[in-house]
């Protein structure tokens with residue numbers, strides 16, 4: 001496969017203009033300007049952020065939110081040996097999936113191709129958590145990683161610098177993963193604990209401070225949205241209050257963002273939950289919403305996402321100005337697309353989309369579910385050891 005070719009991708013990511021300058025990346029964390037296009041032609045729908053017409057309240061049903069909420073995760077679940085996986089809902093699903101894989105080949109069957117590309121290069125590995133290392137389950141508190149997955153991650157990290165980039169709070173994802181040898185970015189990259197490096201830019205940045213990790217080791221702590229903390233706390237409390245009567249809803253505080261889960265809410269109430277969030281955010285123009293898997297994610301409207309986190313971590317690891325580095329990012333949801341996009345734009349490395357249903361993506365390869373992710377990590381570790 002020609003990794004330089006571009007899929008015509010109608011994927012949604014938040015339409016943030018991407019800076020070409022690497023050093024410029026961390027400056028100017030200003031809110032997005034209002035975007036124009038709102039729809040993509042794939043399974044994803046953009047979060048519409050049109051200017052409200054004065055005197056007319058925007059409604060979740062008419063603004064595209066509800067469609068985005070409905071398309072945010074495949075419907076059915078089945079048990080495999082180790083994982084619950086989401087599967088296509090009809091018999092045509094497998095056929096569609098196999099034709100989709102022509103565009104996004106399996107990273108397992110393309111493994112030799114991947115290692116050919118890695119020859120003479122240093123792999124840097126970035127892993128999303130939910131839906132990638134842990135199965136999607138109804139209760140976010142129970143999205144535990146299996147011991148075998150933990151072992152696979154630990155093993156691969158012996159050979160390649162490895163970071164977890166999650167929408168969860170950094171503390172929470174660390175609690176789930178529990179491996180001290182990794183780097184962690186929580187809150188969609190808005191809370192990064194990375195290695196200390198004397199990079200001019202990192203040292204100068206006001207939101208980047210020296211700190212110590214749980215083992216007392218000196219680290220760089222980068223929190224570009226630190227000023228939003230009180231606002232996020234306030235919004236978290238309000239969201240708990242205004243959704244308390246919606247059965248099955250759950251609000252999760254991810255430190256620099258808040259997740260409003262509707263996986264366990266009856267579909268007929270999804271518009272209510274969407275409307276609650278939309279109405280509340282009218283009072284918070286400095287916040288925005290992104291759509292994850294049956295979750296609305298309220299976050300600071302700054303130019304920072306998982307893609308920027310990848311670039312920051314590459315810089316922290318001393319790998320950003322080198323062309324002998326192959327970054328690989330494995331993730332399953334829409335917020336991971338920002339990272340896939342960055343790797344495409346850098347023309348360096350690639351994304352691997354974890355999905356059991358066809359989706360438009362900026363990734364180059366695919367894996368069906370966390371059990372395939374584990375196989376991939378094991379293969380990578382074997383390659384690292386060889």
Ligand SMILES: O=P(O)(O)OC[C@H]1O[C@H](O[C@H]2O[C@H](CO)[C@@H](O)[C@H](O)[C@H]2O)[C@H](O)[C@@H](O)[C@@H]1O
Nearest residue numbers: 129130136137138140143166167259263293295
């Ligand atoms: O960036 P990630 O690590 O993928 O985190 C994204 C969100 O993941 C979690 O929610 C998702 O997984 C839950 C557990 O399987 C599931 O119940 C939920 O429906 C999914 O959306 C997490 O709870 C969120 O806070 C993260 O933002």
